[in-house]
Amino acid sequence: MTHRQIHLGLLAQPHGDHPACWLKSSAPLDAATNIDYYRSVAQLAEQGLFDLFFIADTPATRTDNLHVHSRNPEYNNRFEPITLLSALAGTTKHIGLGATASTSFYEPYNIARLFASLDHLSHGRAGWNIVTSANDYAARNYGLDKLPPHDERYVKAREFYQVVESLWDTWEDDAFLYDQESVTYYDPGKYHITDHNGKYFKVYGGLNIRRTPQGRPVIIQAGSSETGKNFAAETAEVVFASDPTLEAGKKFYKDLKGRMAQFGRDQSELKIMAGLSVMVGESEAEAQDKYQELQRLIHPDVGRMRLSADLETDLSALPLDEPVPVEMIPAKANFHQAYFNQIAGLIREQKLTLRQLYASYERGKVTLCGTANQITDHMMEWMESDAADGFMMSFHVVPDDLSDFITHVVPEMQRRGIYRTEYTGSTLRENLGLARPVNRHSR
Ligand SMILES: Cc1cc2nc3c(=O)[nH]c(=O)nc-3n(C[C@H](O)[C@H](O)[C@H](O)COP(=O)(O)O)c2cc1C
Helix, strand or coil: CCCCCCEEEEECCCCCCCCCHHHCCCCCCCHHHCHHHHHHHHHHHHHCCCCEEEECCCCCCCCCCHHHHCCCCCCCCCCCHHHHHHHHHCCCCCCEEEEEEECCCCCHHHHHHHHHHHHHHCCCCEEEEEECCCCHHHHHHHCCCCCCCHHHHHHHHHHHHHHHHHHHCCECCCCEEEECCCCEEECHHHECCEEEECCCCEEEECCCCCCECCECCEEEECCCCHHHHHHHHHHCCEEEECCCCHHHHHHHHHHHHHCCHHHCCCHHHCEEEEEEEEEECCCHHHHHHHHHHHHCCCCHHHHHHHHHHHHCCCCCCCCCCCECCHHHCCCCCCCCHHHHHHHHHHHHHHCCEHHHHHHHCCCCCEEEEECHHHHHHHHHHHHHCCCCCEEEEECCCCCHHHHHHHHHHHHHHHHCCCCCCCCCCCCHHHHHCCCCCCCCCCC
């Protein structure tokens, strides 16, 4: 029997995904701005035959509470993602290279051009994660005091995407003739101007680079609000899901794929990758011990700060060892709806103290501590229950936990016939099983 194949992405954070990862004695302390280190991690993920190496981003530092943020390497020191991936394009061969770029701060022409270039530089491995951004730190770097309201950001994102998609079709695939004899570099009949005059953007022109190896880079999204899901159903080819349980995962999968028909799309045109963080051990107990050791390293300031940001309310005055009052939960989220709901649920249902809450809260994913067999079982169950087409993996400590996963879990997945033993495609689309889009002017 042939099983559905698991697709894997790596949410690549320099030291790892855990708020205390950089405190391990083995941590590569300068990792955030060390290109040699990033190269080694991307190459390691490629050895593990991952589909995608992905860089998340917000174009901002934290500007307040620096005494708290200074305990956490996450935000204030990082590479610009597309520049970083351009450097990695030359030192990797197969793995997809995805990055976040925000429709709230860029112009469509910039994005179309940057990702088209990355797709060429990587011979067809680029992916763009469309976000509308979710904090005011970034807004203040771009002439705004705060982000526009949630749904309005999505209206703008949709128009942004339409312009970018049109620019990527500027040139038909066979437009460039390079014909020395007739002195014809390109066929002007296969060049198409974008003439857009919309609510947010005005663009008249064409993209100054030929159509890309993938036709257009892979479109990624990770929103989970109603507006976010509708936008994804219309446009996304990969969605990062962040549901903590199998039931919630199944519901999200069915809901999102079910919305695609109204946009004339087939469900196979979208791969849903569930967030998953794993800690591998010889036994479940060993994996748990490794995880708990890290949890104990979380500084209380950092624990509080992460919760306050995602719950969109200041928890700094609350005592650590008393339950968080339900009244502290704001009426609604304006930033990350899924993260907000996860914390609100833990407060309402489990009545956790602040200390327990920050030690239990996993941002948009599930941490699974177990043996290679248990982790493979879990992944198979999600795949077979139609809760995921693959997993967006994050590892608490990089490179150690990534390396353990590749050494122990990948061979087990391969033994069960649910994971590739070599790359079969040459582009990210091919590896994900996504069709190359036909240029709208060639149809
Ligand atoms: C794996 C993953 C990666 C994400 N990366 C980013 C990112 O790099 N930048 C960002 O602003 N939001 C990021 N997000 C957040 C979502 O893209 C989305 O913008 C957010 O959830 C708000 O949308 P919603 O209200 O529709 O849920 C990420 C979410 C997930 C699950």
